[in-house]
Every structure is written in structure tokens, then in C-alpha cells.
Amino acid sequence: MSTLPAVPADPAVPAVPAAPAVPASSGSGPLGRDALAAVVARDIPIGAYVNLGIGQPTLVSNHLPPDSGVTLHTENGMLGMGPEATGDEVDPDLINAGKIPVTELPGASYFHHADSFAMMRGGHLDICVLGAYQVSQAGDLANWHTGAPDAIPAVGGAMDLATGARDTFVMMNLLTREGESKLVERCRYPLTGVACVSRVYTDLAVFLIEPDGVVVRETFGISFEDLCDLVPIPLRLAEGARPGSA
């Protein structure tokens, strides 16, 4: 479930739809990163203000149609961020949160860091999309620290994004390389935020974190029953969901 926004939901932005307008393809296997980004993009309402985290979430921008009216925020002080800069466009003073040179779209604005994070913390961003090490069934997020004793910890804006946006979506592979589910009963890694994730988009299924449990909205190339065998928490199939074949 999402944290309570400091300011109630903005009526100018339609609520995030509970189910996709078009049922997802339930084709022949797990979704690739790019296909998963397209699924996330389809769930972003027209006109939304969105922050895309570093890495896989950045791919979502490639799938937002030009008429989506979606405005991208980068926490280092900009709304109206455009695509990555190339050639002569590169300007070291115009970068995204990953420190990659980007461009500016018409209608952009710049602001300082305290204002930028006030914007996030105050619940003004409709959606942020983040990667994760683990997500718990209560929506707890772990994505900043493996807890390894020799790791140098670095948190950046992850905690602010996770707790600040109205909806926090996670994008990740469902399983670790060792085959363990990253959707878990309780996170083993240090937390980024408590009960902040509302949806988990993975290569095998889309999960909705709801107050009464985790709901599977769609699966990709796997049956609901096989999915339940992989994930160590109780799952419910959403009404009208179209589970994929195994």
C-alpha cells in the first residue's frame, strides 16, 4: 500500500488504473526488460509527474507516447527532463540523477535541492519507479544496501523517493540469480522505506500490494499456480486477470 500523501490526491490527474486498459500479452515466456518497461509505461496516466530511478526504470521513458503529457522529474532539480543528450547537446550543467547529460523540454523548470525534495516528500509526484533488492508483502522496500560488511553504503535519494511519491512502483526480476524470490514475507536487507511500494513489476508477473495482501494482476509465460510455488507469500489472483501459460 502507498504511504499517505501529505497532500490528498490531485484530482487533475486520473487515478492509477487498477487494471490495464489492454490485457497484457500472456505469451510464451518471461518479459524482457524492454517489454516490462512498456507494461509500466502503459500504467502511467496521461499528464502524470513521474520520477524514473536509475537503471531499469529509465527504460520506461522510451515507451511513453509523445502525447502522454507525462512530465519527468529528476531529483537534482528539474521538471520537464528530455531524452539523454547527444553530441553538441551535452552540457555538464544539465544532468539527471544518474549524472548522465540530458536535455530540456519546453515547459521545463529548474529549482534547488531543498525545493526538489520538498516536491517529492510533499506527495506531488504521482509515481516513482525504482529498482529493488527485495520487496515485502507489506510493501517494505530494500534497494540501497546489501548489508555486506565491506560495502560502502550509499543511499542518494532512494529513501526520499520511496516515501515521497504517491505511488512507488518497483521494477525488478522476480528471482535472484540463485532462483530465490525477491518478493518476500519480510525484507532481509536494510530497508529503504516502510510500506511504500504499491506495485511490483517483474519479468514473471505484476503484483499489486494491497492492504489485505498481494494480488497478481497478470503473469508472463507462467501459470498462477507455478508463480505461487516460486513466491513464499500468499498470493491472490485479481478478478479478470489473464494468467499466462506456463
Place this chain on the structure above:
Amino acid sequence: MSTLPAVPADPAVPAVPAAPAVPASSGSGPLGRDALAAVVARDIPIGAYVNLGIGQPTLVSNHLPPDSGVTLHTENGMLGMGPEATGDEVDPDLINAGKIPVTELPGASYFHHADSFAMMRGGHLDICVLGAYQVSQAGDLANWHTGAPDAIPAVGGAMDLATGARDTFVMMNLLTREGESKLVERCRYPLTGVACVSRVYTDLAVFLIEPDGVVVRETFGISFEDLCDLVPIPLRLAEGARPGSA
């Protein structure tokens, strides 16, 4: 004594001098409002950032020489305020805290109310000059409410100014119309701020509120002994002070 500023004193602005460069005229009687404004103006260091309260304190600006480099702040969102506007200069969008049309000097800046009061509360203003109903020997200020049961209370920015500026100067007549001292042991009116006043400029004397008591820096047309008879708190004469004749 002054409240602790949130940020230590700015070394770019010389400390407020403990004694005037030129001894005040100790002439033949109490100072008029304009002459008192000149005394205050003389104590404002070159380059200081100053907020002048509504009423008598506003007169101080008439006595700041053009080369003083003093920048005036108005809490409704401006630094670099110029003199009152006249004729075609009048613009309803450019007013001071007393809602009087004013002008803009080169080097001015505009900012919103939260930023303007952050500037004050954060200890960035060197001096504010306020009127008062009463000031206590500990520097408590009462200037917003008589406490009369039928009065409509209004506080404005007085509490923020009193506690926010590095030095708060008060300008007032020493005595009420009934002849009672407004410099008192303990304020009888509701407080504006606690231990916030550092100096009290009156028609009869200038008082410094120091940690170990109230010091008379100069008197105007009255002997120190006669002044002590008027004011119901212990007074000390500053070293080198030139008391006026009675």
C-alpha cells in the same frame, strides 16, 4: 541581550559599535522623533541588512547616508527596498510591510514569504528596529497587543522580526502619556519575544540591554540621576558616556 543567531555573526559586517563614533548631542531637552532616528541611523554599520518596522522606525531610512551601503529588507518579500513611491512610480504590486507603495533600488531581489521569514529567522538580518509598548530589563519585548479584552489582536511579523534579527533595536518614547516608564522590570503586556531586545532608543536616553543589567549609553536633556528616578529598574552609566543636562 540578543537571542543566539542560528548562524554565527557574519564577519563581513562589522559588529554594532558599543558606543557612538561621535558623542550624541546632550543639548537642551528630549530628542524629537527625527533626531532620535538620526541617532539610530548612526549606529547602523556600513553594509548592514536592516528591517525597519512600521511607524517611527521607518524614519531611520531618511538618515542613512547614500554611501552607507545599508540594504533594507521588507518582510513581504524584498531586499533592496527604496524610498516611498510617488506619482507614476506607484505600483500596487510593490509595497512595504506597512502596505505603502515603495520603490526598488538597483541590486534588489524578490522572494516569497517562506523564504523571506527564513531569512529573518535564520539570523541573516543584522538589525531590525521596532516600536514597543514595553521593554523589560531582560530585553523582553511587548509590542503587539495591549491585552485589552475588546481589542482585535494582530501580530503580523513582529514576533518573527524580534526573535530573528541578530540585533533588535527598539525606538519609543521612554514615558507613556501618563508619565510611566515603558522600560520596566517585567512586561505587563503580552510578550512579542523573550530576551530579544539589545538596545532601546528613547527621547530621553539610549539604553543597552546587557547580560548583567541595563546600561545608559547617553541621555538627552536629562541628568543620569533624574533618569534613574523615572525608570523603575537599576541603571548603570556606561564608561565614557556623556549625560545631558537636566
Place this chain on the structure above:
Amino acid sequence: MVAISPTVEAAVADIPDGATILVGGFGTAGQPVELLEALVRGGASGLTIVNNNAGNGEVGLAALIAAGRVRKIICSFPRQHDSHHFDAAYRAGAIELELVPQGNLAERIRAAGAGIGAFFTPTGYGTPLAEGKEVREIDGRHYVLELPIRADFALIKAHVADEAGNLTYRKTARNFGPVMATAATTTIAQVSQVVPRGGIDPENVVTPGIFVDRVVVPATATEPHHEEDQ
């Protein structure tokens, strides 16, 4: 996403009875007079208004108070030479007053917009306006705990808007507009002019469009500015 409202009446049409409304302005500078007068015509009542003052003369907020629509006002400086409509309502016991020091008012509104749960301010410590509030000594200084002020609507007056909802202001009419825009569920800005996206330099945007839901150019707008100031 910002909507351009065709009229001030349309812009405020869904403000219900009992709403809490942040109203921009310091006196009449920056006061969204046309939006407020549309609200008078619209008929919503039992309103809680947050403004620095309590109305001036006969226009805008003063007209709303005169029409008996304001149940409560949260402000720093109600008593002015021309606040006679408020004065009369207050003395008649028809309006509730919550008095807040001006800087605490601005900071409490900012806190609501910035997701700050509460903050310790030195302003008001030891005064009647801190009575009943939590106090704490931090690093040798005394502070009072203050809570956010958020609202259902913000009505503000800006200068130029672009089609992304970005706003600029004019001189000291900026005052409370930028912070109020951040602290309401729905923010409605009356402006002198709407320009296309890109019509405001991104470096000079004061209120980013993310905070603005509706923009309207009042039909009767008689702006005091000179064209070259835009």
C-alpha cells in the same frame, strides 16, 4: 496537469461548502480578487480561509467575509484601517480567528507542501501565541513545535503562466503565492497572461507547473504592470 479555465466562475465552481482555502496576497498585492469575487457569486459558505490579513475595503476577501461565507480565518494581521467587514463579523461573534505569527504562517504552509510533519520554530516562544504548544530547548535556544497548514484549495494570483502551469509573479505580489501553491489539493491561479510551453525561461520559473491545477485569465483583469515587465 494544468487546465486552462474559461472563466473565474468555472475555475472555482467545485469549491464546496466547508472547504479550507489558502488565499494568496499581502493586503491587496497578490490577492486573487477576481477568483474570490467569483466565489462570492458561487455561493460556497462555511469556509475556512488562510490569508495574511482579513480583507481590505470592499473587494475580494473582504467581500467574501461581508457575504457571511467565512466561518474561520487563520491569519497574522486581521486588524487594519480598512478591515471593517472582518471587524464587524468578529465583534458579532460570527467569525472565528486563529492568529499565527506571519513567519510561522508561511512556514506551516510550506511544511504542508513539503511533507514535513512538524517543526520547531523560535518565533512565538514565551508569548501567548505559543500557549499549549510543545516547547523544546535545542542548542541553548527555545523553540515551539508547529504543525503544517494544508488546504483543499489554494487561490493565488500570479503574473504569467505557461501551458505547463509554470508561474511567474510580479514584485512583492509574489508573497504567499509560491508556498500556498504547494499546500493545497487543488491550486487555482489567476494570471495576467498565458503563454505557450517554453514561453517562460526554465531558470525563471517561480512555481513549477506540478503545483498548479487550474489557470485562468480573469475577463476583467486590469493589471497594474507595464508591458515591458512581462
Place this chain on the structure above:
Amino acid sequence: MVAISPTVEAAVADIPDGATILVGGFGTAGQPVELLEALVRGGASGLTIVNNNAGNGEVGLAALIAAGRVRKIICSFPRQHDSHHFDAAYRAGAIELELVPQGNLAERIRAAGAGIGAFFTPTGYGTPLAEGKEVREIDGRHYVLELPIRADFALIKAHVADEAGNLTYRKTARNFGPVMATAATTTIAQVSQVVPRGGIDPENVVTPGIFVDRVVVPATATEPHHEEDQ
């Protein structure tokens, strides 16, 4: 009152051993590289540095760390692909790290400049970065109490300054500069250009001169901007 320093060396000459310094920038965007390198040449050591990161490559803050001048760093994101000087010092136990979520870092600096004694933030609640801190539930949400971060000096990079000390910035190089300028006893800004008073439109000032003590145009300034951007 602002002073125009003749050189970056003169601008930082009085920074003593053991000082706490707010350093602007997000990575290298907005980082006052020339001021930091003057500080390396100047020799102050035992410094506490507050910056979003912990140095990139060989320049600026990375050079200061490489020279062994930094005792402690307060930042949100030390570990980067090019933070090898920090990494080495950290693993050698030669530098202390206080990790702060980025938004709490910005807000704590703002609080210092704004005279806020402490504030309740939702960020970090329930995580290891809130351990030992006061928590409180307000209106059904959990918050952590955070304290201001103030400093002896702020070193920032802006774009244009006027002779009143007013500053503008360029694009996302604005980042921490405006809040850091408010939170130090002495704020030193390196800029591309100094214009006369009135050379910056008062509506477009980002940092008012009241927050700026010294301005300097580095001799080696090679600004990436196009002239028409000024």
C-alpha cells in the same frame, strides 16, 4: 556586504584547520572545483565536508580527499564509479562517513539557514539511517526528527553575480548552492561573471546577496555555457 575576491586563493585563505564546509554540487555539476583546488593549495586540514557525493575522479573535492585534508564527510551518495579517492580513504579508516538521505541532507541545511531548530521528516523512518533518532506519529504517518546542519563556510558555484552579491545559477548546476549559501557563517561563491548592481533582474535572483560574503571569478574559468544563456 559582499566582497569581490581577486583570486580563488584569496577567497579561501582564512579557512582554518578543522572547519566545517558546505560544498555545492551534485557530482561535478555545480561543484566549485577551482575554490576546492585553491583549498588544496592552501593547506587547511582536518576538515568536515558536507556534499551530496564524495568526490569524482581527480578534481575538486576528490583532490581534497586525495590530499588527506578531509576528516569527515557528510553526504548521501559517496560510492560512485569514479570515487576511488574516497573509497581508498574510507577503507583505510582515514575518513569518517555520515550517510544522510539526500532530501534530509538538503532539508537539514535549509533548516540551519532558516532558523528551524529541528523538523519531523518521513524520509528514513524504519530504516537503519533513523536508528537512535526520535520518531513520532503525526496524523497517522511516521516521522523522524532531524537536526540542522550548519557550517563555518559554504563554497558554491553559481553562474552570474552582481555587485550586491545576488546570484543566478545554470540548469541542474543550481542543486545545493542556494540552500548551502544560507547555512554558513561565510559563503563564498565562484561565478562565471560579475555584473553591476541592477545587472540581474530582481525577479530572477535565485540567491539574494544577503547570503553571500565573497564572490570570485576563477582565472581559469572555462564555463560550458553559451553567452546567450546569461
